[in-house]
Amino acid sequence: MVNLIFIELKKVFGRKRSYIGFLVIFILVSILQAAMWVEGQTFIDLFTQNLQDTFVLEGNLMNGYFISFMLMNSLWVLLPFLVTFVAGDSIAGEAHAGTLRLMLTRPVSRTSLITAKYIASVTYTFLVVLLLMILSLGISSLIFGTGDLIVFSKTLNIFPEKEVLPKFLGAFGFAFLGMTLVTTLAFFFSVLTNNSIGPIVGTMAIVLSFTIITNLNLQVFHVIRKLLFTSYINSWTLFFDYTIDWRQIYLSLLVSVMHIAALFAATLWIFKRKDILS
Amino acid sequence: MEAPVFIEAKSLVKNYKRIQAVKDLSFTVFKGDIFGFLGPNGAGKSTTIRMILSLIRQDEGDINIFGLPLRKNRNRILTGIGALVEEPRLYEYMSAYGNLEMLGRLSGKSISRNRIMEVLSLTGLDERWNSPVKSFSHGMKQRLGIAQAIIHDPELLILDEPANGLDPKGMKDMREIIVRLNREFGKTIFISSHILKDIELMANRMLIIDHGAKVVEGNVQELLNAAESDLKITVSEPDRAVAVLKDKLGLTDLIIDHEGNIVLKANREHVPEINKLLVDNGLKIFSLTPVNSLEKYFLDKT
Numbered sequence: 001m002v003n004l005i006f007i008e009l010k011k012v013f014g015r016k017r018s019y020i021g022f023l024v025i026f027i028l029v030s031i032l033q034a035a036m037w038v039e040g041q042t043f044i045d046l047f048t049q050n051l052q053d054t055f056v057l058e059g060n061l062m063n064g065y066f067i068s069f070m071l072m073n074s075l076w077v078l079l080p081f082l083v084t085f086v087a088g089d090s091i092a093g094e095a096h097a098g099t100l101r102l103m104l105t106r107p108v109s110r111t112s113l114i115t116a117k118y119i120a121s122v123t124y125t126f127l128v129v130l131l132l133m134i135l136s137l138g139i140s141s142l143i144f145g146t147g148d149l150i151v152f153s154k155t156l157n158i159f160p161e162k163e164v165l166p167k168f169l170g171a172f173g174f175a176f177l178g179m180t181l182v183t184t185l186a187f188f189f190s191v192l193t194n195n196s197i198g199p200i201v202g203t204m205a206i207v208l209s210f211t212i213i214t215n216l217n218l219q220v221f222h223v224i225r226k227l228l229f230t231s232y233i234n235s236w237t238l239f240f241d242y243t244i245d246w247r248q249i250y251l252s253l254l255v256s257v258m259h260i261a262a263l264f265a266a267t268l269w270i271f272k273r274k275d276i277l278s
Numbered sequence: 279m280e281a282p283v284f285i286e287a288k289s290l291v292k293n294y295k296r297i298q299a300v301k302d303l304s305f306t307v308f309k310g311d312i313f314g315f316l317g318p319n320g321a322g323k324s325t326t327i328r329m330i331l332s333l334i335r336q337d338e339g340d341i342n343i344f345g346l347p348l349r350k351n352r353n354r355i356l357t358g359i360g361a362l363v364e365e366p367r368l369y370e371y372m373s374a375y376g377n378l379e380m381l382g383r384l385s386g387k388s389i390s391r392n393r394i395m396e397v398l399s400l401t402g403l404d405e406r407w408n409s410p411v412k413s414f415s416h417g418m419k420q421r422l423g424i425a426q427a428i429i430h431d432p433e434l435l436i437l438d439e440p441a442n443g444l445d446p447k448g449m450k451d452m453r454e455i456i457v458r459l460n461r462e463f464g465k466t467i468f469i470s471s472h473i474l475k476d477i478e479l480m481a482n483r484m485l486i487i488d489h490g491a492k493v494v495e496g497n498v499q500e501l502l503n504a505a506e507s508d509l510k511i512t513v514s515e516p517d518r519a520v521a522v523l524k525d526k527l528g529l530t531d532l533i534i535d536h537e538g539n540i541v542l543k544a545n546r547e548h549v550p551e552i553n554k555l556l557v558d559n560g561l562k563i564f565s566l567t568p569v570n571s572l573e574k575y576f577l578d579k580t
Binding site for chain 1: 328331332333334335352353354355356357359361363364365367368369370371372380381383384385386426
């Protein structure tokens, strides 16, 4: 199994297109960091304009933590697309290229193959989120320094510097979980077709449709919203609420893990019965 | 003593929705065979091969390979099989060496660098071992397809149209590799092809299928010999020879072609009798050739 995972990882990272996700994140983060370097202080002043009339704000608020929070919010919509790229191609791409039959004429069980492919896809997703964390949190902190974090999450909150890092670790952990769910959905679609575009379009269509329904504050969607996974993949923002709602975090964790397990089980079930005709 | 059975297919059936791709197909491949698998396009050859490799599931019937049921022993059986299914699809961004190294690792056997280079040398790709596959010609990819099939030294090779799309030299090279694998390395080879000459030149046993069902199975030469074939006779006085053959043997279906040769239909066992008759009647025979090609046999059967 370790051998198979290694081979699948080699395949993922042996293709140039797998680096598009890393490149896009690197470029966007760099652009946003440069923009904040130029006019970040003006942005903070605008952001805290009303507060400055009432409170005295001390210290470096335009710091790496603030930039990182901003980057997470800005790039969150882009991440599903980037991780879908690899997961959606994982099975369908090989079926289209005809190499899936090459793999399956080897003494490798379908369960092992699909598990290895899934682990490779999730590893890629982890590395995408990790890169975002390193660039946005690590590099931003080096460039802009650290300090208290001022965020607007339901209410305007200011967190002391010493509380911020655990919040980011929790947030990035949940971001990874959310993106793993998207990866699993793309992986599921990948077993249904023999071309890479279908899973990417299918996954994005579902993520966007569900997100729209989740964000529409209409009573009619109240019940449906609870059933949609998109209601839970944004749960990383819960870590920046004034009081962390741990019950909601555990619920999100449970729902996300259940979705991931169900989608992976369905993928495995279909793949084990699939006739390889490509 | 009969050689051990390597593949035993029993009453295979495969349906695609309303189309019956394979109908009650049974056949046997023995150890040491080069087993030719023939059929027109759409006859069910690739479907059968995919069932043998467990890429698709048969709806009915059983497949035993190396004496073991395929369904319960898939991985164990595939360890002893090398396969090339239709045109070779390899990882284009990897080198020839990289492909073989990766696929070798999946074979369940330890594959050394020397073994990879040995196989590349056997298939004539050793000089391009480090080139990406995307830079390869079709013929080179086809040879790399063979290389990946034999990298783990399997006992049984299943080759689906290995000469497809090759130029005459490429086809000849491919034929030589396959025959060498059988004769020098003792591989049993199950080969499908629509190039009948290839099968005629290589195979000792064959199976012809049409519309998913078996037409005939057996020893290639015995099947060809048993079949009524054209006999071409180059003889002095062709007109008199025709008269003798019609008169003495009652043959009616015979002609003189544009080169003055007599062409008639006859079983191979009648050839000595015809020869003797013509000689006894004072005719000079310059050549007497049975024209029993597999192509003709195949067309007669399908």
